[in-house]
Amino acid sequence: xxxxxxxxxxxxxxxxxxxxxxxxxxxxxxxxxxxxxxxxxxxxxxxxxxxxxxxxxxxxxxxxxxxxxxxxxxxxxxxxxxxxxxxxxxxxxxxxxxxxxxxxxxxxxxxxxxxxxxxxxxxxxxxxxxxxxxxxxxxxxx
Numbered sequence: 016x017x018x019x020x021x022x023x024x025x026x027x028x029x030x031x032x033x034x035x036x037x038x039x040x041x042x043x044x045x046x047x048x049x050x051x052x053x054x055x056x057x058x059x060x061x062x063x064x065x066x067x068x069x070x071x072x073x074x075x076x077x078x079x080x081x082x083x084x085x086x087x088x089x090x091x092x093x094x095x096x097x098x099x100x101x102x103x104x105x106x107x108x109x110x111x112x113x114x115x116x117x118x119x120x121x122x123x124x125x126x127x128x129x130x131x132x133x134x135x136x137x138x139x140x141x142x143x144x145x146x147x148x149x150x151x152x153x154x155x156x157x
């Protein structure tokens with residue numbers, strides 16, 4: 016058995032990074048891509064991918080971010096929506112609302128906003144299950 020034969024569990028889905036926005040870059044406008052990409056510069060606009068998005072430590076986005084897997088080591092000022100896993104690293108900051116299937120925030124990571132975990136259920140009632148009535152609504156058993 017060779018070294019590193021076990022898969023790393025702490026990494027995003029394994030999507031190959033196709034696009035990189037360098038630390039000295041500034042983009043004003045929306046970024047849309049099918050493949051995975053990494054942002055180490057500034058984006059003033061929405062960011063959307065059908066794959067993984069990595070916001071590096073020097074990266075910042077002022078706008079909504081939508082992707083499958085999202086890793087934040089930099090800053091996002093806007094709402095985040097991902098169909099898979101969102102990870103906010105110790106240096107990461109998200110100032111906005113989050114909708115994700117799962118979320119992990121490392122110690123030191125910052126999140127200001129509300130979060131909604133979405134799973135296979137399609138309605139709030141399905142997510143919560145059957146809720147029994149409050150005892151005051153049932154009536155007394157005297």
